[in-house]
Amino acid sequence: METAWNSIPLEITYEVLGWLAFFSWSISFYPQVILNFRRKSVVGLNFDFVVLNLTKHSSYLIYNATLYFSSAVQRQYREKYGLDEMIPVAANDVAFSVHAVLLTAFTLFQIFIYERGNQKISKISIIIVSAAWLAGAVCLVIALPSHSWLWLISVFNTIQVIMTVIKYIPQAFMNFYRKSTEGFSIGNILLDFLGGSANYGQMAVQSIDQNSWVNFYGNIGKTLLSLVSMCFDILFICQHYVMYGGGGKKASSPATKLDEETKEPLTESSDQAGSVNV
Template identity: 65%
Template structure:
């Protein structure tokens, strides 16, 4: 397997990777804290939360398999060349583990806090069902052929699809309500910074290796960064330009929950 040609680029790569980890990991916390303070999840789109959880599970399967399975690594090198570096870093796995835990806890909050009539859409249920069925079919195809790298790549594809679909419901809910109240912008700011640093991290590896194979070898991570950046920009435009925040009653007040509930029911 190839090694780094430049010590400086390797250091930059690792630093950027852990910056992305910190930003993406902390990005889950503002929403969790907001839910706890309000004792309400009104304004947080449930489709966004559920699709995000499925996405993180699929990404965890990919990252852990490519980092720890010699068989998967060998099949990767057969496809992309034995002189290619693995496109997954330890910070990717650390992020995946943290993301699964936090997104799962957010679902727990949805189960115990005030929901204001919100519920999971049939479209989201359909997407999740198709993703699970698709994963099962891929497993059945991979087992007799021992195509393990192909299988984990399928999980990587699932996380990309979930990434694309998870942002639409929240952006649509903001559009219908003409407000981003109840949805933490701190989450988006950190998510955006994480996407930027993750994209630059992959570019550093490509420059060092004078190859684009790492971008195509982990196309899921590449698309994850690009899709995240695009939709974060959309959500930031909604929050700061289209639907700027207005001063309302204290966060824990019943008035806030009632007003937000009315907004949701009107959608």
Template identity: 45%
Template sequence: MQYFTATLLVLVLAKYSACDSSLTVDTHDVALKLHDLKTVSIITSASFSPTTDTLHIYVQHSDIASISLTEIALENLNPNENISLVITALSAGKTDISSNTTSNTINVEDIYFRVTVYKTASLKTISTVIGWLYFAAWSISFYPQVYINWRRKSVIGLNFDFLALNIVGFVLYSVFNLGLFFIPEIKEEYSARYPRGLNPVQVNDIFFAVHAVILTCVTIVQCIIYDRGDQRLSIIARSILGLFGGFLVISAFLAGFDVIHWLDFLYYCSYVKLTITLIKYIPQAYMNYKRKSTVGWSIENILLDFTGGTLSMLQMILNAYNYDDWVSIFGDPTKFGLGLFSVLFDVFFILQHYVFYKHSRYESK
């Protein structure tokens, strides 16, 4: 019995050793201009042991890119060896290059490439510039309302329902970004679920979300210390926020008791944020209509938001053309639709301010 146990242990250890990550690549992300070439490498580790197996390399979309080698005999490789492969861009788009082995004696999970092929380098640069411009516009857009409140020493004209929905939305957006960027367990969950996916949260996403929370909190403090008339949070807004709160509390309990993953909880937070984005402007627009005035509501905020939203959609269109990736807009219209929805509301606010109520200076409480 002891001999059998020892033999089994040796076999398990041998199999584990044989399946270690002894193969890797020099990069996973490859960006190429149409018709250009790029050389990438598969690298063997110092502990690599040649084996009678074959590494097979597959291109997901062979019309977008090709690779110079599709099969590599692992018995011909040595430790610390670089195997060069040439990726050729055939048409604009995105494709994955993956791999496997015949008998699974080597772990090849790290042998993959994410290839993006763009048509024009200048459009790629313009897209990056536009990205920073709309990031700046959206970030600055919070300040005009704070300034107007301070100058008037009044928040009459600023709808409290909009403000409440806004702070909840940005807090949830911050929770999503901070959790997915900083918490190791959640990052591991994301990697396990999307092994070849990039973390969607970047540093500028975190800055924008936290910055938005801080400035919205400043505005809320202004609502406490400045003249607010008879304005208060409506029953409808309280009910909506109560439903959102109940849903998220239940989701947090389910995550705490391992019924769902914490990553799923973060996604639920993002879904609530998206829902809030769809409805948060309605109370302010209705308040302006009832008062027949936009006094107290910062039009500069709207102009900056309109600029950011328009540039965001423009970037999506440029990227769709440059990467021939129209599916990102028409196949999954959520992001583009939300941006368009916000811009349409901005247009409505602009009409209220400059056309419908341009002569109004209504300040009644």
């Protein structure tokens, strides 16, 4: 049975904040896609970030969709956290996850069709992603006999939290190494930060209405998702606007750098040849 709201204004606020988070997070994928399309290049976008992000959103979709649509999982949730507790996944959470998987997969597709220089997906990321899905498969086998579905989707929720923690690290280091954020859209980060803020507001409104903060620790994945994402968003904002002066020095593509490296020796050789002839 669906738990009722105690306050109509708070219920409306909850829905508004939820869809604000949905639109902010959903639109945040487009600046990077558009930037890649305009440049016909993905140089500056870390490939490990995209691959880890796809695993993260896929895991989160499994969690959100199952908890939102499955009555069996909802029953197990209420048995664990309280019969009068609201399910901490809304329709906008499911819609966001579906959209996120599709857009991240499309960004991965762009990596294969646009100029990428000498960038490639690292073996470490491949190992991490493989280990994550292997762990999910093993847990599925373990959960089948006892029908421990809530535990199973909690595993996928944990996977998405882990992916959220580590997925930004390669991009942050790449920006630092290049001393530039060129090729990595800051629009994505600004919208992501807005979505995270709205998401926390939505959870707080629900907790106030129900006079219970189990919403935060009962859906720890959603809580940590916003917290970690917002911390990295602040880092990227500092890199873009403060550390590297609105994008930093224009980073050369690998091909350009190679030309620059080979051009100087040729010039020196020409000068030396000229001196000998004189």
